[in-house]
Amino acid sequence: MSSEALLEVHEVSKRFRVQGRDLHAVEKVSFQLERGQTFGLVGESGSGKSTLGRLVLKLLEATEGRIVYQGKDITRLTQKQMRPLRQEMQIIFQDPMASMSPRMTIGMAIEDAMVIHKMGTKEERHKKVDELLERVGLPREVKWAYPHELSGGQLQRVGIARALSLNPKLVICDEPISALDVSIQVQVIQLLRELQRDYDLTYIFISHNLAVVEYLSDVVAVLYLGEVVEQAPAEELFSRPTHPYTQVLIQSILKMPGSMEERQALTPIQGEIPSPFNPPKGCPFHPRCPLAVDRCRTTKPERRNIGPNHAVACHLAT
Amino acid sequence: MSQPLLSIEDLRVEFDRGEDTVYAVNGVSFSIAEGETLGIVGESGSGKSVTLMSAIGLIRENGRIRSGRAMFQGTDLLKLSERQLEDIRGREIGVVFQDPMTSLNPVMRIGDQIMEAMLAHHFCSHREAFERTLQLLHEMGIPEPKARFRNYPHEFSGGMRQRIMIAIALACEPQLLIADEPTTALDVTVQMQILALLQEQRRKRNMSVAIITHDFGVATNFCDRIIVLYAGQIMEVADTGTFLRESAHPYTVGLKHSIIEIGHRARPLQPIPGMAPTITEMPHSCSFASRCPFAAERCRSELPQLREIGSGHWVACHRAEEVLADVI
Numbered sequence: 001m002s003s004e005a006l007l008e009v010h011e012v013s014k015r016f017r018v019q020g021r022d023l024h025a026v027e028k029v030s031f032q033l034e035r036g037q038t039f040g041l042v043g044e045s046g047s048g049k050s051t052l053g054r055l056v057l058k059l060l061e062a063t064e065g066r067i068v069y070q071g072k073d074i075t076r077l078t079q080k081q082m083r084p085l086r087q088e089m090q091i092i093f094q095d096p097m098a099s100m101s102p103r104m105t106i107g108m109a110i111e112d113a114m115v116i117h118k119m120g121t122k123e124e125r126h127k128k129v130d131e132l133l134e135r136v137g138l139p140r141e142v143k144w145a146y147p148h149e150l151s152g153g154q155l156q157r158v159g160i161a162r163a164l165s166l167n168p169k170l171v172i173c174d175e176p177i178s179a180l181d182v183s184i185q186v187q188v189i190q191l192l193r194e195l196q197r198d199y200d201l202t203y204i205f206i207s208h209n210l211a212v213v214e215y216l217s218d219v220v221a222v223l224y225l226g227e228v229v230e231q232a233p234a235e236e237l238f239s240r241p242t243h244p245y246t247q248v249l250i251q252s253i254l255k256m257p258g259s260m261e262e263r264q265a266l267t268p269i270q271g272e273i274p275s276p277f278n279p280p281k282g283c284p285f286h287p288r289c290p291l292a293v294d295r296c297r298t299t300k301p302e303r304r305n306i307g308p309n310h311a312v313a314c315h316l317a318t
Numbered sequence: 319m320s321q322p323l324l325s326i327e328d329l330r331v332e333f334d335r336g337e338d339t340v341y342a343v344n345g346v347s348f349s350i351a352e353g354e355t356l357g358i359v360g361e362s363g364s365g366k367s368v369t370l371m372s373a374i375g376l377i378r379e380n381g382r383i384r385s386g387r388a389m390f391q392g393t394d395l396l397k398l399s400e401r402q403l404e405d406i407r408g409r410e411i412g413v414v415f416q417d418p419m420t421s422l423n424p425v426m427r428i429g430d431q432i433m434e435a436m437l438a439h440h441f442c443s444h445r446e447a448f449e450r451t452l453q454l455l456h457e458m459g460i461p462e463p464k465a466r467f468r469n470y471p472h473e474f475s476g477g478m479r480q481r482i483m484i485a486i487a488l489a490c491e492p493q494l495l496i497a498d499e500p501t502t503a504l505d506v507t508v509q510m511q512i513l514a515l516l517q518e519q520r521r522k523r524n525m526s527v528a529i530i531t532h533d534f535g536v537a538t539n540f541c542d543r544i545i546v547l548y549a550g551q552i553m554e555v556a557d558t559g560t561f562l563r564e565s566a567h568p569y570t571v572g573l574k575h576s577i578i579e580i581g582h583r584a585r586p587l588q589p590i591p592g593m594a595p596t597i598t599e600m601p602h603s604c605s606f607a608s609r610c611p612f613a614a615e616r617c618r619s620e621l622p623q624l625r626e627i628g629s630g631h632w633v634a635c636h637r638a639e640e641v642l643a644d645v646i
Contacts, residue, residue, distance in 0.1 A: 254535035
């Protein structure tokens with residue numbers, strides 16, 4: 001199994017030093033990812049899901065733990081040593097407008113990464129830009145346009161084209177559809193799926209939208225205050241959510257009912273995510289957990305397997 | 319159905335954009351009854367915010383109201399001066415925006431901001447305003463109101479800031495609350511808290527609520543009646559029960575099918591092709607026709623009027639009956 005893994009993340013932690021205090025952004029997260037798979041990361045704001053994505057890409061340095069890419073430990077590589085690997089590891093952001101220069105045409109923006117990585121001749125690169133635009137469903141003329149002339153959905157397609165320009169193996173999708181309208185979200189999800197199939201891409205899909213993560217992912221990890229509280233194959237996690245936080249998250253989604261009788265009562269969970277500067281003792285979720293017992297307030301639950309590939313960090317889980 | 323509290327009639331709003339005129343709202347009419355919760359649903363650029371905001375005099379500088387009426391308790395809001403509108407906004411009509419950080423004053427204590435809402439409208443005395451502010455903070459679920467009174471907006475979480483916005487909006491006991499995407503920037507667990515709070519307050523105060531949202535889950539679980547807007551026009555109006563059972567506009571049906579919910583893993587995606595147009599010419603045919611799987615010749619030549627196909631169920635589609643037959 002592990003010989004096939006494209007990416008292995010072992011007990012990775014990240015702490016930020018902010019004004020003399022430690023902020024625990026990511027705590028001992030582990031997973032491995034095979035080629036062509038999608039690993040979904042869900043959690044609310046401040047759960048550490050984006051930080052984790054950036055740790056994998058080494059846009060941030062891990063405080064502890066190891067990141068192994070294609071059998072090679074990349075945890076301590078310098079930025080220069082990372083250069084050749086950068087082609088293979090790309091990222092798509094939530095706001096493509098913010099990640100594009102307003103003064104570069106779309107064609108230049110897509111070509112830019114290829115120029116930096118010295119790929120092909122000018123003609124070859126321009127041909128590739130045309131191919132990529134067509135592949136992501138944009139007309140060729142778009143290459144002459146500037147970012148402000150495109151809609152949000154079109155810009156996200158450009159973001160995807162740009163990530164694909166270097167023929168990556170691993171793509172981190174960080175909330176790629178969150179800023180888009182519902183009808184456009186579905187189009188982009190469909191595109192991401194097709195591209196995964198056609199190019200054998202491996203995704204880390206980060207989102208606060210549980211339904212979309214379930215739809216796209218093979219394995220899903222639920223993050224709370226930087227820790228994975230539950231991790232399981234997507235079908236298993238959503239059909240048998242076991243951690244109380246996962247259950248709360250799923251119950252908090254307002255589904256469109258079939259009829260008035262099926263409408264959901266608005267029953268909120270108490271409290272908000274605690275400050276990551278000062279995480280609660282014991283289980284990080286205990287102050288909000290409807291099931292918490294004394295033990296949860298004092299002893300931190302270890303992550304343990306409760307089924308094949310189904311890990312939960314909760315004293316009460318069975 | 320009780321008396322309409324707000325009645326918008328044939329509202330048309332335009333914006334200048336460079337050399338173009340963008341027709342943002344094209345003849346929208348609807349009303350909100352007393353005690354009713356109305357959901358106004360649409361995607362970006364559909365005109366859902368512009369419709370309500372321009373009715374209460376909140377319109378960007380490059381925009382203008384071409385025609386229409388907005389009758390609120392016998393007065394046409396569109397005929398009022400800015401001064402008169404200021405009297406109504408915040409007093410009879412409370413407004414909550416998506417991002418409380420940009421609507422709260424960052425350098426003013428939140429307690430003072432809530433008090434200001436009452437004092438500016440001469441709603442009560444200074445002393446009463448102070449007491450009421452503490453009471454409001456308590457009602458909004460903000461712990462330790464006395465201590466929190468003196469905090470600034472940045473010292474609160476997003477959810478707590480939204481509670482403060484709601485406190486300001488409700489301070490003068492408005493009859494109508496307009497909530498523009500009030501939970502869009504919030505996490506799901508916090509969204510649930512805010513919606514539960516709004517529901518509780520609405521019941522307690524028996525006020526009308528107009529919630530602008532892009533989220534069908536929010537609209538269908540929270541509202542009595544739903545209006546779907548597209549390209550500045552109403553596509554469909556129905557009470558929530560009818561909306562859930564038998565939506566008859568292809569756009570509504572398409573949106574419903576686009577929603578990905580938990581348990582949909584095995585289902586194929588059914589996206590609506592294309593994207594919403596920016597309306598720079600007055601529409602003379604159906605704005606949705608180019609994306610519509612049901613579109614016929616007539617749809618490309620004749621503007622469909624909103625017509626009642628069932629009790630209180632209005633649809634702007636030439637082929638609504640056929641669409642409905644397919645849905646059922």
